[in-house]
Amino acid sequence: xxxxxxxxxxxxxxxxxxxxxxxxxxxxxxxxxxxxxxxxxxxxxxxxxxxxxxxxxxxxxxxxxxxxxxxxxxxxxxxxxxxxxxxxxxxxxxxxxxxxxxxxxxxxxxxxxxxxxxxxxxxxxxxxxxxxxxxxxxxxxxxxxxxxxxxxxxxxxxxxxxxxxxxxxxxxxxxxxxxxxx
Amino acid sequence: xxxxxxxxxxxxxxxxxxxxxxxxxxxxxxxxxxxxxxxxxxxxxxxxxxxxxxxxxxxxxxxxxxxxxxxxxxxxxxxxxxxxxxxxxxxxxxxxxxxxxxxxxxxxxxxxxxxxxxxxxxxxxxxxxxxxxxxxxxxxxxxxxxxxxxxxxxxxxxxxxxxxxxxxxxxxxxxxxxxxxx
DNA sequence: ACCTGAACACCGTTCAAGT
DNA sequence: ACCTGAACACCGTTCAAGT
Numbered sequence: 001x002x003x004x005x006x007x008x009x010x011x012x013x014x015x016x017x018x019x020x021x022x023x024x025x026x027x028x029x030x031x032x033x034x035x036x037x038x039x040x041x042x043x044x045x046x047x048x049x050x051x052x053x054x055x056x057x058x059x060x061x062x063x064x065x066x067x068x069x070x071x072x073x074x075x076x077x078x079x080x081x082x083x084x085x086x087x088x089x090x091x092x093x094x095x096x097x098x099x100x101x102x103x104x105x106x107x108x109x110x111x112x113x114x115x116x117x118x119x120x121x122x123x124x125x126x127x128x129x130x131x132x133x134x135x136x137x138x139x140x141x142x143x144x145x146x147x148x149x150x151x152x153x154x155x156x157x158x159x160x161x162x163x164x165x166x167x168x169x170x171x172x173x174x175x176x177x178x179x180x181x182x
Numbered sequence: 183x184x185x186x187x188x189x190x191x192x193x194x195x196x197x198x199x200x201x202x203x204x205x206x207x208x209x210x211x212x213x214x215x216x217x218x219x220x221x222x223x224x225x226x227x228x229x230x231x232x233x234x235x236x237x238x239x240x241x242x243x244x245x246x247x248x249x250x251x252x253x254x255x256x257x258x259x260x261x262x263x264x265x266x267x268x269x270x271x272x273x274x275x276x277x278x279x280x281x282x283x284x285x286x287x288x289x290x291x292x293x294x295x296x297x298x299x300x301x302x303x304x305x306x307x308x309x310x311x312x313x314x315x316x317x318x319x320x321x322x323x324x325x326x327x328x329x330x331x332x333x334x335x336x337x338x339x340x341x342x343x344x345x346x347x348x349x350x351x352x353x354x355x356x357x358x359x360x361x362x363x364x
Numbered sequence: 365a366c367c368t369g370a371a372c373a374c375c376g377t378t379c380a381a382g383t
Numbered sequence: 384a385c386c387t388g389a390a391c392a393c394c395g396t397t398c399a400a401g402t
Contacts (some may be wrong), residue, residue: 185402209395211394211395212394212395212396213393213395223394223395223396224396224397224398227395227396227397232395233394233395233396261402337388
């Protein structure tokens with residue numbers, strides 16, 4: 001007998017991303033995803049392997065999203081590009097904090113596709129190459145990304161507890177780093 | 183009837199920390215902790231409230247550990263202190279990667295005691311005060327900590343996939359940051 | 365006082381049976 | 384082809400009953 005599919009992998013991944021942001025990683029259960037796409041949990045296994053595989057799809061979708069933004073934030077001036085890459089990463093993290101945490105956290109989450117990672121870093125790498133030269137372009141890119149990721153992660157975790165202006169700390173740190181590459 | 187306690191909170195926290203490093207956060211189950219301390223899972227609830235409370239104890243113990251190390255890594259020269267704080271944090275993370283991830287990750291883990299956080303940052307804050315003055319001491323400390331946390335987190339997550347020397351990137355970044363504060 | 369088996373809720377996953 | 388109820392394993396948690 002025919003039997004039309006009620007859902008596909010895309011709807012499932014979208015549902016999973018929504019649940020991730022709304023209820024955290026623990027709220028992203030197979031049962032909750034199933035309910036959201038209008039199906040019973042066992043049916044999901046015909047589409048996505050298992051929960052781990054679904055997390056991989058979520059990571060992949062998030063990484064693609066981020067790569068697209070990074071590519072869109074290029075400027076003529078390498079200093080402008082570096083600032084835009086850092087600010088863009090932060091904006092992305094504020095929009096999708098849980099997905100950002102999944103992508104850059106430590107705890108055994110799936111790793112993004114190397115190709116997406118490469119696309120994401122590329123514009124920054126071009127800018128640092130222009131600023132500091134080939135020999136240290138990668139070191140410089142790692143400096144910028146490490147600082148931005150660390151700052152954003154601490155910000156999202158509420159780790160800046162000594163008061164004062166977090167916004168100012170971002171700009172101050174960002175511009176110190178940019179200046180140190182000049 | 184008497185009935186001597188078979189275990190106390192300290193053994194339970196030690197068991198939990200060991201499980202965390204050996205089997206990850208998912209391996210830190212109440213049943214596994216119970217088995218390690220020689221008791222059945224229900225008995226743990228007379229000692230630690232619940233799993234969440236146990237995680238808080240683990241975070242607290244880890245944060246105290248880290249604070250002690252930070253205090254032990256002071257030097258006369260503020261530049262030496264900053265280097266030592268960054269290197270010490272990294273050494274700590276390499277020894278207890280899972281605990282480090284729990285402490286600095288994003289995902290709804292318990293937050294360390296503010297007092298422990300303050301102790302941990304204090305030596306760095308004194309050094310940055312000496313280097314850049316009161317007005318930007320906190321901004322500078324945040325720059326250093328954000329970079330170090332971000333670098334270490336990416337390193338532990340295996341996010342440095344573009345090859346090359348990670349060790350060199352650490353030293354290069356660290357010394358750029360220190361120099362930018364001079 | 366402290367410990368435990370039994371029980372319940374919840375989640376991931378499999379599979380035989382339905383359409 | 385696709386979907387589902389039933390079932391199993393595993394974990395967190397509670398509680399009445401044991402010593």
